[in-house]
Amino acid sequence: MEIREVFAQNLRAARQAKGMSQEELAHRADIDRTYISSLERSVYNASIDVVERLAMALGTEAAELLKRSQETSTNQVD
Amino acid sequence: MEIREVFAQNLRAARQAKGMSQEELAHRADIDRTYISSLERSVYNASIDVVERLAMALGTEAAELLKRSQETSTNQVD
Numbered sequence: 001m002e003i004r005e006v007f008a009q010n011l012r013a014a015r016q017a018k019g020m021s022q023e024e025l026a027h028r029a030d031i032d033r034t035y036i037s038s039l040e041r042s043v044y045n046a047s048i049d050v051v052e053r054l055a056m057a058l059g060t061e062a063a064e065l066l067k068r069s070q071e072t073s074t075n076q077v078d
Numbered sequence: 079m080e081i082r083e084v085f086a087q088n089l090r091a092a093r094q095a096k097g098m099s100q101e102e103l104a105h106r107a108d109i110d111r112t113y114i115s116s117l118e119r120s121v122y123n124a125s126i127d128v129v130e131r132l133a134m135a136l137g138t139e140a141a142e143l144l145k146r147s148q149e150t151s152t153n154q155v156d
Contacts, residue, residue: 045125063144066144
C-alpha cells in the first residue's frame with residue numbers, strides 16, 4: 001500500500017478516535033479543511049511539516065501517522 | 079526538535095548504519111544527491127513520497143525515519 005494511502009487511513013482513524021470533525025482538526029492544525037479532506041482521500045503528497053502539525057493537533061506523533069499496521073502492510077504483498 | 083531536524087538525523091544515521099554514501103543512496107532512491115545532502119541538513123520540507131523512497135532504499139520504514147528517539151524528543155523540552 002502506498003504511503004499516501006497509509007497516511008490517509010491513519011489520519012482518518014486518529015481523527016475519528018478523537019471524535020474530531022475535519023472542521024475541528026483543520027482549525028486546531030491551522031490547515032484548510034478541504035486539504036484535510038483531500039489528504040484523507042490520498043489525493044496529495046503531504047510534506048513532513050504538515051504531517052507534524054496534524055499529529056500535534058491529534059495528540060500523536062508524526063511517525064505514528066505513517067506507520068504501517070498489520071492490515072496496511074499485508075496489502076503491500078498483494 | 080522540529081520534524082525536519084528529526085528526519086535529517088534519522089536519515090543520516092540510517093544511511094551511515096548501512097555504510098552507504100549519499101551518492102549510493104541517491105542512486106538507489108533515484109533522488110538527486112544534492113537534495114539528500116540538503117535533507118540531512120534540514121534544509122527542505124520533504125514530502126512523504128520522498129521519505130518513503132529513501133526508507134525503502136535504506137531497507138526501513140517511513141515511520142522509522144520520522145520517529146523521535148529519546149534524544150530528539152528530550153531536546154523538544156528545552
